[in-house]
Amino acid sequence: MTPARPGGYVAAEAPARPGHDQIVLTTPDGAVLCNSLACARAGRAAELIVTYGVLNDPGASYHDRGALWRESWGRSYPLCGACWEYARQVAIRYRPGLTVIDHTGPAAAAQTCGGRP
Numbered sequence: 001m002t003p004a005r006p007g008g009y010v011a012a013e014a015p016a017r018p019g020h021d022q023i024v025l026t027t028p029d030g031a032v033l034c035n036s037l038a039c040a041r042a043g044r045a046a047e048l049i050v051t052y053g054v055l056n057d058p059g060a061s062y063h064d065r066g067a068l069w070r071e072s073w074g075r076s077y078p079l080c081g082a083c084w085e086y087a088r089q090v091a092i093r094y095r096p097g098l099t100v101i102d103h104t105g106p107a108a109a110a111q112t113c114g115g116r117p
C-alpha cells in the first residue's frame with residue numbers, strides 16, 4: 001500500500017506508523033510550506049509533519065459517524081504551528097482518546113499527551 005502524497009510533497013519516512021487514534025509529529029526534512037492554501041500563499045513555512053493514523057474506533061466502519069478526516073488516514077501533511085494547533089483541537093474534540101506522538105523534540109524522546117490517564 002503506497003498512499004498518494006498531497007501536492008507532490010514527499011514526506012520523510014515516519015519513525016512510527018500511527019495506529020488507531022494516533023497522530024505522529026515529525027520535523028520537516030528541509031524547507032516546506034504549510035499545507036494550508038492560505039499559509040502557502042503567504043509563504044509560511046511548515047514547522048511539523050503531521051502523520052494521521054486511523055481516527056476511528058477499532059473495527060468501526062469506514063463510514064462510521066465517529067470517523068474523522070478519513071481522507072487523511074495514513075497520510076502526512078506539513079503544517080505550521082498555528083494550523084497544527086487548530087487541527088489538534090478539532091481532533092481531540094472529536095476523538096477524545098487521541099494520542100499525539102511527538103518525534104520533533106531535540107531529546108528525540110517520544111512524548112504522548114491527551115486522552116490516556
Ligand SMILES: [Zn+2]
Pocket residue numbers: 034035036039044079080081082083084
Ligand atoms: Zn499553516
